Amino acid sequence: MPASFPEKYLDLFQKKSFGALTTLMPDGSPQTTPVWVDYKNGDLWVNSALGRQKDKNVRRDPRVCVAIIDADNPYRYVEVRGKVKEITQSGADEHINAMAKKYLGQDVYPFRQPGEQRVLYKIAISKALPVG
Amino acid sequence: MPASFPEKYLDLFQKKSFGALTTLMPDGSPQTTPVWVDYKNGDLWVNSALGRQKDKNVRRDPRVCVAIIDADNPYRYVEVRGKVKEITQSGADEHINAMAKKYLGQDVYPFRQPGEQRVLYKIAISKALPVG
Numbered sequence: 001m002p003a004s005f006p007e008k009y010l011d012l013f014q015k016k017s018f019g020a021l022t023t024l025m026p027d028g029s030p031q032t033t034p035v036w037v038d039y040k041n042g043d044l045w046v047n048s049a050l051g052r053q054k055d056k057n058v059r060r061d062p063r064v065c066v067a068i069i070d071a072d073n074p075y076r077y078v079e080v081r082g083k084v085k086e087i088t089q090s091g092a093d094e095h096i097n098a099m100a101k102k103y104l105g106q107d108v109y110p111f112r113q114p115g116e117q118r119v120l121y122k123i124a125i126s127k128a129l130p131v132g
Numbered sequence: 133m134p135a136s137f138p139e140k141y142l143d144l145f146q147k148k149s150f151g152a153l154t155t156l157m158p159d160g161s162p163q164t165t166p167v168w169v170d171y172k173n174g175d176l177w178v179n180s181a182l183g184r185q186k187d188k189n190v191r192r193d194p195r196v197c198v199a200i201i202d203a204d205n206p207y208r209y210v211e212v213r214g215k216v217k218e219i220t221q222s223g224a225d226e227h228i229n230a231m232a233k234k235y236l237g238q239d240v241y242p243f244r245q246p247g248e249q250r251v252l253y254k255i256a257i258s259k260a261l262p263v264g
Contacts, residue, residue, distance in 0.1 A: 065164040
């Protein structure tokens with residue numbers, strides 16, 4: 001059963017709040033990195049690039065956890081557990097630019113490497129545990 | 133082989149930098165929460181309480197990941213992968229008070245619940261990947 005993100009904490013997505021995204025390595029051990037986060041149609045969206053460790057990981061095992069921490073208060077956060085239900089390049093470039101606008105105030109994502117292909121993970125939320 | 137924390141990033145521990153600690157649930161899925169972090173004798177130290185989800189998890193599977201994010205710059209962080217090599221209550225009360233001093237400026241940890249027993253995880257670092 002999908003769960004929804006708690007309404008009282010939706011303000012986290014209005015701020016420059018980071019998520020700590022965890023994926024699983026081939027041996028099952030965890031890999032955690034900070035990411036930009038977005039919330040669309042009840043799913044959590046994370047934008048990455050083809051071939052990165054997290055990209056390889058979610059294609060093998062879609063189970064992830066994202067701790068989304070209030071940009072204004074690190075003691076207020078939501079732990080989201082879920083599964084990557086869709087991996088797509090469609091719309092990923094537009095989306096990373098929208099994220100650059102939100103997090104950096106820039107119209108175009110400035111960190112793109114030569115040849116980098118953006119990819120979008122749509123994460124179905126199975127549990128969302130608010131704290132603080 | 134144990135790895136060491138990169139010297140150039142040791143300033144993270146001088147600041148109020150949070151770690152995103154990931155442990156593994158019984159089914160192998162990840163669980164990620166923000167924690168205070170400390171660095172002692174080449175190990176990463178995290179303080180928690182007996183019986184919490186992360187406490188149960190590390191006793192079953194010691195593999196963890198901690199993304200330690202610069203309190204002054206979320207684009208600068210170190211991803212630490214490792215194993216909990218020691219779980220102890222010895223010194224855990226003194227340690228949580230030291231952490232309260234660092235993170236909150238208070239001599240005594242103010243969030244203790246009735247009956248709460250603090251516990252210290254000493255994490256051997258197997259990989260430390262600096263970014264930014």
